[in-house]
Amino acid sequence: MNRRKHSRATEEGECPKRRKFVACQRCHAHKIKCSGDQPCAKCRQVGCADECQYAPRDRQVKVSESYLHELQAEIRRLREQPTPSSVNATEAEDGRGGGPSRTAEAPDEAESNNPNVRNPLIGDRAWFHPYDPSAPPLFVGEAACTAFATRFRRFLTGSNATAHITRTQYVRDENIAAANTGDIWWPSLHQARLLLKIALRQISFIYHLVLRKSTLEKLEEIYQTGDFECKVNQCKFFALFAFGEAYSMRNEPSTGSRVPGTKYFARALSLVQVLPERTSITHLETLLLMSLFSYYLNRRHSAYVLIGSAMRLGLSIGMNHNVPESQLIDPIERQHRVRIWWTIYIFDRMWGSKMGLPSQILDDDIHLDMPSNVTPAQLQEEQFSDTEYLKANISLARIVGETIAKLYSRRKYSETFLQRVQKLLKALKNWVETLPEHLRLDQVEPEMSRTPVGSLHLSFNQCVILTTRPTLLHILIKLSEADGARPEDIEEISQPVLTLGEACIHAARHSHSIILTRWINGTLPTFGFFHAHYLFSSALVLAMSSFTPVGNPADLGAFETGMEVLRSMSENGNLAASEFYINLEQVKVCLDRYLSERRRDSRSRRNAAAAIGPGTVSAKDAAASAAATAAATPASSNTTLTAHSIAEGPMGPAEFGLHPMTTGVLEGGVVRDATSGFTTAMAFMEPTMQDFLAQSDFDLGMLHPVDTYMNEEHVYQGYS
Numbered sequence: 001m002n003r004r005k006h007s008r009a010t011e012e013g014e015c016p017k018r019r020k021f022v023a024c025q026r027c028h029a030h031k032i033k034c035s036g037d038q039p040c041a042k043c044r045q046v047g048c049a050d051e052c053q054y055a056p057r058d059r060q061v062k063v064s065e066s067y068l069h070e071l072q073a074e075i076r077r078l079r080e081q082p083t084p085s086s087v088n089a090t091e092a093e094d095g096r097g098g099g100p101s102r103t104a105e106a107p108d109e110a111e112s113n114n115p116n117v118r119n120p121l122i123g124d125r126a127w128f129h130p131y132d133p134s135a136p137p138l139f140v141g142e143a144a145c146t147a148f149a150t151r152f153r154r155f156l157t158g159s160n161a162t163a164h165i166t167r168t169q170y171v172r173d174e175n176i177a178a179a180n181t182g183d184i185w186w187p188s189l190h191q192a193r194l195l196l197k198i199a200l201r202q203i204s205f206i207y208h209l210v211l212r213k214s215t216l217e218k219l220e221e222i223y224q225t226g227d228f229e230c231k232v233n234q235c236k237f238f239a240l241f242a243f244g245e246a247y248s249m250r251n252e253p254s255t256g257s258r259v260p261g262t263k264y265f266a267r268a269l270s271l272v273q274v275l276p277e278r279t280s281i282t283h284l285e286t287l288l289l290m291s292l293f294s295y296y297l298n299r300r301h302s303a304y305v306l307i308g309s310a311m312r313l314g315l316s317i318g319m320n321h322n323v324p325e326s327q328l329i330d331p332i333e334r335q336h337r338v339r340i341w342w343t344i345y346i347f348d349r350m351w352g353s354k355m356g357l358p359s360q361i362l363d364d365d366i367h368l369d370m371p372s373n374v375t376p377a378q379l380q381e382e383q384f385s386d387t388e389y390l391k392a393n394i395s396l397a398r399i400v401g402e403t404i405a406k407l408y409s410r411r412k413y414s415e416t417f418l419q420r421v422q423k424l425l426k427a428l429k430n431w432v433e434t435l436p437e438h439l440r441l442d443q444v445e446p447e448m449s450r451t452p453v454g455s456l457h458l459s460f461n462q463c464v465i466l467t468t469r470p471t472l473l474h475i476l477i478k479l480s481e482a483d484g485a486r487p488e489d490i491e492e493i494s495q496p497v498l499t500l501g502e503a504c505i506h507a508a509r510h511s512h513s514i515i516l517t518r519w520i521n522g523t524l525p526t527f528g529f530f531h532a533h534y535l536f537s538s539a540l541v542l543a544m545s546s547f548t549p550v551g552n553p554a555d556l557g558a559f560e561t562g563m564e565v566l567r568s569m570s571e572n573g574n575l576a577a578s579e580f581y582i583n584l585e586q587v588k589v590c591l592d593r594y595l596s597e598r599r600r601d602s603r604s605r606r607n608a609a610a611a612i613g614p615g616t617v618s619a620k621d622a623a624a625s626a627a628a629t630a631a632a633t634p635a636s637s638n639t640t641l642t643a644h645s646i647a648e649g650p651m652g653p654a655e656f657g658l659h660p661m662t663t664g665v666l667e668g669g670v671v672r673d674a675t676s677g678f679t680t681a682m683a684f685m686e687p688t689m690q691d692f693l694a695q696s697d698f699d700l701g702m703l704h705p706v707d708t709y710m711n712e713e714h715v716y717q718g719y720s
Contacts, residue, residue: 035068041075140164141356143408143466145537148473149583152540155476156590165586169578170298171262180266187241189223195244196237202247202525205385206452207346207393208339208371209288210240211332213382231271232282238268239289246296246527250573258573259527265293279313281333284340287313291347295529298575300355307347311360314344320366331374332383339371339384342394349397349404350459353466354533356408359401370394388436392456399427400463407467418496418700424467425503425684426693431460432681441514441680454514457680458534461507464683465537468504471497472541475548496700499688501550506683508541512558519565529576532569535562536580543591563588 024043027034035041140147150164186192196219200212222233242261249260272286291306314320319341328334348360371390373380380387405411406420413420441457478493515535518524524531539562545551546559563584569577683689 033071035071041068041071138164138166141408143353143356143404145354145533145540146579146583147356148469149536149540149587151473152544153587153590155473155480156587156594162590165583167298167300167579169575169582170300171259171575176262176266176269179262180270182263184238184263184267186222186228186237192219192223192237192241195241195248197244198247199240199243203243203292205389206455207288207292208336208343208385208390209292210236210285211336211383214332215240231273232280232286235268235272235286236282236289238264238271239286239293242268242293243289246293247525250526258575259296261293262297265290265297274309276313279317281337281340284310284314284344288340288343288347291351295576296527298529298579300351303347304351304355304357307344307351308360310344311348314341315361319344320361320368322367322369332379335372335374335384338368339390341368342371342390346393346397349401353400353404356404358404358409363398363401386438389439389452389456392431392435392439393459395431396456396459396463399424399431400459400466402427403463403467407470415697416700419697421467421471421500422693422695422700425464425689428460428464428467429681429684429693432684454518455530458511458514458530460680461511462534462537464507465504465511465541468500468507469541471500472504472544472548472550475501475550476544479549495688496692496695498550499686499692501548502686503683503689504541505545505548505551505555508538508545509555509558510680510682511535511538512542512562516561516565524569526569526572527574532566532574532577532580535566536584539563539566539584540587543587547595559584559588 023034023036024038024040027040027043140150142148146165146167150162154160154162187195193216196216200210200215203209204212218233219237222228222230222237227233242264245261245264246259268286268290272290273283276283287306287310291303291310294300294303294306319337323334323337325334328337345361345366351357352359371387371394373387374384403424406413406424407417415423439453439456441453474497475493511534515524515531515538518531539559542555542562543559546553546556563581566577566581566584570581684693
């Protein structure tokens, strides 16, 4: 009976089951559907019919006509989609694009019909975490690194019930009030000079916060005239004194605070006028200083509110516009006004990216010139920091703002997720390629880490990580969902996704190397927030890299090293490091259990990812190897160690035909760090990355269906 039905279906021209066919070389390389014709429908569409090549004809199988109709309908649907107008391709490559506007949004149907458009971390509803029954629930921004750590732990445990770790390591409001009690007055002139010079040396070369020479002269004037009662001057200089103490003291036993300078900050906070009807540049300087110091106290919400106040006050006096020269003749004051605004802009973008919060102004609403040098050159050197450095920071902040808006918001876009990632990476690539020579990281001179250049490149690497790490987690999830540990499983993930995972890992290794160099050289700030944050972010990626086909098992040792540095920073009083260390401790617990269960039960759900695992290298063994190399020969050996030579088991990454970046050298049977040889632009020099950046929007919009990992219900069901 079944045979007769099959024969009848064949006679009527129907195909009971679609058979496989050999894709042409171009479709196979791009991991997209091929119609099977010669030339195929895709090659005809993009004008490559003459180059369409197949395997021998006897290996080809005809496909049903209905399938071709489906493909043509998909092509017509993509052509009819509206073209996004928020940022054109040229602006994206130059890093000049404005913030996403409402015109970039497509109707809801575009998202419902194409699951590729959404970041897998973003659900339909905002993510809140209950931490105190008497207080509102805590909002968890998806771009925050601690939120990503929770996502990673949920993958390792296989449970949506794995709770987000609440931030508890910060200076509370009552501690600020307590620090403001007692006799807090101007220090002696000699101590004031010392604290001010330390503050200017440590922070004014990275951010433009005050005029250096004018601020020093104003301090001398205050002590000469005895005018200590001015509240405006008290707020500004007490905030500067707080930085001076933070960079020169180990603790502040008189107030019981772990962070030196807290008493000066508390007094300035109690004196500053939050809602002046008419603001001044000095008042804005104070808000910038206090917002930055709030991060030293791990008070991120306070920092965001303070910079929001500075932004609104700046808008009220038109700082986003150029002032006519007739109304502000002094070139120093004009340039100071310009740079204060751009520092507010940088803080707004950067602070928002730390917590996954939106920018407070669109780029289209800013009509102000970029910073420039003043003449003569002596005035420039006395009052301002490097102009090119500030401009590079502004461009990077603009890309960071676009990243949060395009990848971590719930706005509706007609572009696919990978198309938006591609444009952001093009902007980052252009940023690296146009960086002035004196701002490039010197790989020959180790003491280059003492300059602000290292901080600039750390910010860049963090932006790359923020852009690419959702795809790295997707790789883990896809291989974990596979039925078995087979090399064929990796073929279900397209090359663009693998390329993004590689770029994420490279950026993490580079940041880890820069911070570790500073730690070894003793130049890592004890109470700074950002180095602890970048180390935490890179450590998460390195933990994931240790058992992915695009990574390296040796990265597990770097993860352990990052934990050790954060632990030491925490013991020295760094509050942010304490929070991040607690998070990494929980990640390590989940990771150890994950690896243990995978080794014990090769048929379990989580063991399905054994095909991408570190083979015989456990977390404990990798950590012991890293500890054994701490005082050994520097990483300048030419003997490289590949991932396959570490993972001698049959499931090492080399079994997939992949070539992960080398992260170590082999001497005496132990792994040594070799990441110090990396450059910031290296990830963009990889052939696979160049191919990804060169693909058209049409190619990225026609990826194989296995890459519809932006399907929230499939990947992150119940996580929000």
